[in-house]
Amino acid sequence: MTARADIRENGFDHCLDSQTLFRRLLQATARPGTLVDLRPLALTVPPGSLRPACALLLAVLDLEVSLHVVGPEAATIAEYLCFNTGAWNASIENADFILVTAPSAGDIIGRVKRGTLAAPHLGATVIYTPASLVLSADPADPTLALQGPGIAGEARLPVRGMPVEEWDRLESLMDFPLGVDIWLASREGDLAVIPRSTRFRVEG
Amino acid sequence: MGYVAVCGGENAIRSSETLLQFYRRRGETDSIQVQQIVEQMRLAVDRVMAEGSLYDPTLAALAIKQAEGDLVEAAFLVRAYRSTLPRLQTTPLLRTSGMRLIRRISAAFKDVPGGQILGPTRDYTQRLLDFSLLDERGPAPQPPRAALPGDAPEETERVSEYLRREGLLPEPSRDAPVPVDITRAPVSFPMPRSARLQHLARGDEGGMLALAYSSMRGFGNVHPTVAELRVGYLPVRITVPGLPEPVVIGEILATEVELMARGGRGDGDGSDAPQFGLGYGFALGHNDRRAICMAILDRSMMTEQPSAPAEDQEFVLSHIEGIEAQGFTNHWKLPHYVDFQSELDQFRARRAAASASHEEPVAPSIAEVPA
Amino acid sequence: MRYTFAFLDEQSKRSVRRALLKAVAIPGYQVPFVSRELPISYGWGTGGIQVTCALLGPNDIVKVIDQGADDSVNALNIKRFFARTADVFTTTLTREATIIQTRHRIPEECLTASQILVLQVPYPEPLRLVEPRETETNRMHAEGDYGRMYVALYEDIVRHGEITLPWQYPTLVNGRYLMSPSPIPRFDNPKLHMAECLFLFGAGREKRVYAIPPHTAVESLAFDDYPFRAESFHGRRCERCGSTDTYLDEVIADVSGRRSHQCSDTAFCLQRQANPAHPRGWGHDLTSVPRKEET
Numbered sequence: 001m002t003a004r005a006d007i008r009e010n011g012f013d014h015c016l017d018s019q020t021l022f023r024r025l026l027q028a029t030a031r032p033g034t035l036v037d038l039r040p041l042a043l044t045v046p047p048g049s050l051r052p053a054c055a056l057l058l059a060v061l062d063l064e065v066s067l068h069v070v071g072p073e074a075a076t077i078a079e080y081l082c083f084n085t086g087a088w089n090a091s092i093e094n095a096d097f098i099l100v101t102a103p104s105a106g107d108i109i110g111r112v113k114r115g116t117l118a119a120p121h122l123g124a125t126v127i128y129t130p131a132s133l134v135l136s137a138d139p140a141d142p143t144l145a146l147q148g149p150g151i152a153g154e155a156r157l158p159v160r161g162m163p164v165e166e167w168d169r170l171e172s173l174m175d176f177p178l179g180v181d182i183w184l185a186s187r188e189g190d191l192a193v194i195p196r197s198t199r200f201r202v203e204g
Numbered sequence: 205m206g207y208v209a210v211c212g213g214e215n216a217i218r219s220s221e222t223l224l225q226f227y228r229r230r231g232e233t234d235s236i237q238v239q240q241i242v243e244q245m246r247l248a249v250d251r252v253m254a255e256g257s258l259y260d261p262t263l264a265a266l267a268i269k270q271a272e273g274d275l276v277e278a279a280f281l282v283r284a285y286r287s288t289l290p291r292l293q294t295t296p297l298l299r300t301s302g303m304r305l306i307r308r309i310s311a312a313f314k315d316v317p318g319g320q321i322l323g324p325t326r327d328y329t330q331r332l333l334d335f336s337l338l339d340e341r342g343p344a345p346q347p348p349r350a351a352l353p354g355d356a357p358e359e360t361e362r363v364s365e366y367l368r369r370e371g372l373l374p375e376p377s378r379d380a381p382v383p384v385d386i387t388r389a390p391v392s393f394p395m396p397r398s399a400r401l402q403h404l405a406r407g408d409e410g411g412m413l414a415l416a417y418s419s420m421r422g423f424g425n426v427h428p429t430v431a432e433l434r435v436g437y438l439p440v441r442i443t444v445p446g447l448p449e450p451v452v453i454g455e456i457l458a459t460e461v462e463l464m465a466r467g468g469r470g471d472g473d474g475s476d477a478p479q480f481g482l483g484y485g486f487a488l489g490h491n492d493r494r495a496i497c498m499a500i501l502d503r504s505m506m507t508e509q510p511s512a513p514a515e516d517q518e519f520v521l522s523h524i525e526g527i528e529a530q531g532f533t534n535h536w537k538l539p540h541y542v543d544f545q546s547e548l549d550q551f552r553a554r555r556a557a558a559s560a561s562h563e564e565p566v567a568p569s570i571a572e573v574p575a
Numbered sequence: 576m577r578y579t580f581a582f583l584d585e586q587s588k589r590s591v592r593r594a595l596l597k598a599v600a601i602p603g604y605q606v607p608f609v610s611r612e613l614p615i616s617y618g619w620g621t622g623g624i625q626v627t628c629a630l631l632g633p634n635d636i637v638k639v640i641d642q643g644a645d646d647s648v649n650a651l652n653i654k655r656f657f658a659r660t661a662d663v664f665t666t667t668l669t670r671e672a673t674i675i676q677t678r679h680r681i682p683e684e685c686l687t688a689s690q691i692l693v694l695q696v697p698y699p700e701p702l703r704l705v706e707p708r709e710t711e712t713n714r715m716h717a718e719g720d721y722g723r724m725y726v727a728l729y730e731d732i733v734r735h736g737e738i739t740l741p742w743q744y745p746t747l748v749n750g751r752y753l754m755s756p757s758p759i760p761r762f763d764n765p766k767l768h769m770a771e772c773l774f775l776f777g778a779g780r781e782k783r784v785y786a787i788p789p790h791t792a793v794e795s796l797a798f799d800d801y802p803f804r805a806e807s808f809h810g811r812r813c814e815r816c817g818s819t820d821t822y823l824d825e826v827i828a829d830v831s832g833r834r835s836h837q838c839s840d841t842a843f844c845l846q847r848q849a850n851p852a853h854p855r856g857w858g859h860d861l862t863s864v865p866r867k868e869e870t
Contacts, residue, residue, distance in 0.1 A: 019630075026595065029596055064589075121598075121607075176601075197601065287612045290584065389609060527617060532617060538649055541642055542680055542824065545806075545824060570704065
């Protein structure tokens with residue numbers, strides 16, 4: 001096996017960085033809609049805007065799980081992530097983790113694994129890379145209203161850079177306990193998680 | 205009162221460890237060398253390798269020494285160590301027909317091509333204590349010339365192959381599913397055969413013996429015949445990137461049993477003519493008893509309508525796992541006084557209620573009635 | 576021989592971590608995982624240990640308790656394991672800990688949003704009370720079909736006038752999954768409901784993890800006319816700190832058979848000895864409904 005210096009990631013400590021990022025994922029999953037800062041991120045290979053998403057995936061992928069990437073540079077990113085973790089590339093129907101590098105995946109998101117009643121945990125994890133999760137001055141930017149386990153009352157999460165239609169598609173995947181778990185790794189470096197236990201609707 | 209004393213717990217553990225060290229080495233004799241255990245207690249070493257699920261005679265012997273001969277504890281030590289080892293590769297399939305035999309018998313036929321080779325077995329010895337071993341002196345005996353493994357042929361075809369050619373055993377299915385690895389993926393019931401076999405291969409021998417025996421004695425429907433039992437050295441090959449052929453890195457001693465049984469499901473032949481079914485047993489090291497039990501349980505768990513414990517895969521596979529069983533058995537020694545206090549609360553209330561109304565003895569509560 | 580940080584190899588930790596993330600996403604559902612053998616026996620907290628090892632970082636402060644006590648021999652053994660393999664600070668002060676691993680009790684002192692409670696579980700399957708077969712209990716969870724459990728509880732009431740499960744009292748989580756809270760006393764069940772902290776449950780031998788996020792509905796099974804009732808310590812107090820609102824261990828004080836009582840939560844007892852008004856703080860009414868005979 002050749003060294004592949006071009007895609008070998010030297011800015012990621014598989015022991016300590018994995019642990020730090022896992023704790024942030026756990027925090028974000030336990031408190032849906034809460035913003036967790038992923039920085040600083042020292043990855044050397046991916047472009048800055050995709051570093052947060054790639055760091056999360058480097059932390060959780062290994063040779064026991066599969067990945068599918070949708071969007072610009074999908075093949076390159078998939079190769080980078082699989083090479084550095086041992087995960088294998090799969091079709092969108094079979095993948096455990098789906099990374100969407102475009103603002104939306106479109107209708108194909110309907111084909112992801114949602115789990116079964118006997119094994120709901122097999123539902124996939126879908127990672128999006130929105131532009132920002134921080135409230136902007138523009139009232140037209142969509143905000144998600146969230147309710148459910150982990151949320152006291154209701155939480156509000158602005159999401160910039162994902163079309164409203166994509167949220168409709170995601171909502172149609174959810175039928176608790178079936179569904180997918182959504183990680184929003186913004187290009188600015190924040191993380192918010194919407195697990196399938198969360199009820200969401202788009203406002204604004 | 206040192207059990208849960210405010211500062212006594214730490215000291216209690218240390219004192220206990222010191223005592224253990226004393227008990228392990230008390231007496232006037234020299235420390236047992238690990239190599240002595242490897243050479244002169246090979247069957248204990250083989251059992252610990254099988255249940256520890258790790259082929260390394262020296263480590264197994266070390267575990268036996270550390271555990272003062274408690275083989276269940278030794279297997280646990282080996283399993284825990286195994287957890288720390290990285291998985292480098294899955295080897296290509298090992299062909300047991302290429303086993304360098306030291307023992308090979310068939311109960312199905314009086315004689316078989318390749319011959320019946322007794323090998324090193326106690327089967328036909330008389331179980332009389334040999335008091336000369338109390339004071340054994342002198343050098344180890346030389347290996348008898350005629351029985352050197354090197355004289356055996358390269359490949360000895362298995363008896364089951366003859367039976368297959370005659371149609372008495374079904375051909376194995378060509379598109380069998382890829383084996384699962386029970387140490388890598390969680391497997392739930394009903395388990396595929398590859399998972400059942402792995403559980404059996406590392407199962408507690410005592411548990412497997414009891415269940416297999418129950419099956420033979422009538423709590424089940426398996427009427428077995430040992431088509432073949434073979435013991436010998438299997439070459440282990442690995443693939444190396446850049447080399448065209450897999451490379452032999454060493455040998456393991458192993459025991460294999462193929463057992464035929466009437467009735468039950470075959471292996472997918474689908475024909476109407478009556479056939480035998482095959483039960484398969486495999487053990488690291490030399491262990492006839494273990495491999496036979498495994499083959500019997502493999503067969504009995506294939507029963508269409510389980511009606512006895514040995515036929516019920518959930519019962520068999522959940523309870524032959526020795527490392528889990530010994531841990532949970534021992535855990536009853538842990539403090540349970542908070543739970544007990546909670547039960548006392550209930551119990552006293554029910555007794556008070558019963559005596560207040562002068563009733564018959566209290567009926568069992570939901571927590572006492574077995575499901 | 577060098578071991579990796581927190582003993583488990585990276586692959587094992589990732590496998591547990593992925594299972595935990597799914598568990599938090601599906602509150603109360605038992606996620607299967609591949610349990611590794613540890614140098615500590617199955618049955619002695621390996622599930623909890625694997626969860627804690629997957630969580631642990633160099634900045635964590637770990638507390639380990641057994642039956643509520645920091646100095647219980649097994650809790651000490653587990654704490655030593657973490658200190659040795661992860662080089663983390665350990666503590667007995669509940670407030671100071673970032674991760675608390677516990678067997679059979681939830682601390683008296685309320686846990687905060689920055690704390691994680693890891694519970695050791697021997698029997699993750701609450702339906703084992705009515706059904707020994709895993710294939711059938713899986714079906715019951717898949718279909719949300721818990722009728723047989725309710726029938727069993729009802730029959731208990733018919734026989735005894737009340738539900739007589741002492742500990743490990745089943746709960747319904749998020750209105751969907753029946754869950755075993757581990758062998759905590761009924762007294763501790765209400766703490767799981769709408770809490771601030773995250774609860775993670777690890778069963779090593781049975782190979783399951785499950786979770787309750789904060790702010791999640793956790794309802795102990797009962798009927799409208801037979802509400803859930805915790806243990807009563809009516810008329811008893813801790814002889815060390817005087818508390819009447821904590822879970823008390825009963826101790827045989829002397830050869831005459833005289834009984835005395837002490838707080839099971841030893842760290843909390845020390846706090847109360849210093850300050851009798853030290854609050855428990857769990858955000859809802861934890862007082863048990865006294866039995867008829869006691870009023």
